[in-house]
Amino acid sequence: MSNFNEEIKYPENKEESYKLIHKQLEALLENETHLIPNLSNSSALLKLALPKTNWVGFYLLKNNELLLGPFQGKPACVHIPIGKGVCGTAVASGKAQVVYDVHAFPGHIACDSESKSEIVIPIYSEGRIVAVLDIDSPVIGRFDEEDLKGLSQVVHILETSCNWDQV
Incomplete structure (x- = not known):
């Protein structure tokens, strides 16, 4: 696993940058299935790697609402009702x-x-949504199809690497 304490320069090309993020994420999650550490490290990695973002985190589906999970950024809303907000x-x-x-x-x-x-991006386990990956930016129009593609792969890695029974 690379040393994440060293300054890493991510490629300006989004496709190349996401390839590097995916490799780093797989290394971070290797031999670890516990949900909280994996989501914590994932949010830290994404906040570090994605320019022009001010919040990166997860909301976990619990008791028919979204409950704040691990994140990087300012304090956030704790409860989000299903169907409300993004x-x-x-x-x-x-x-x-x-x-x-x-x-x-x-x-x-x-x-x-x-x-x-x-x-x-919704996160699925055994055919049901268990969480979402949520990323905010202080820039209008920051996210595009390349981000959707790259972050969907991040979600896929998390779906297959984490023990979602812990939600």
């Missing part, structure tokens, strides 16, 4: 949400007023 919409629809401008998103929940765009 995260709740991702769960209700079962689909990733790439939001160009959060202020134009109906029912957006503003945990951090600096956030301008957002991407949320």
Whole structure:
């Protein structure tokens, strides 16, 4: 595993950068299935690797709502109802949400007023949603199809590496 305490320069090309992120994530998760450490290290890695982001974290589906999980960034909303905000919409629809401008998103929940765009990807285990990956940016239009592709692979790695029974 590479030394994450050293400054790592990520390629400007998003596809190349995500390839490096995927390799690093696989190394971080190797021989570890415990959910909290894996999500903690994953959020730290993504916050370090993704430029122009101000919040990277996870919400876990618990008691029919989203509950704040490991994250990097400012303090965040603890409870999000299913169907509310970008995260709740991702769960209700079962689909990733790439939001160009959060202020134009109906029912957006503003945990951090600096956030301008957002991407949320549902995480599945045994055919059901167990969590979401949520990333915010202070830049309008920060996330695109390349981010969706790269972060969907991050989610796939987490889906297959973590023990989701712990949610």
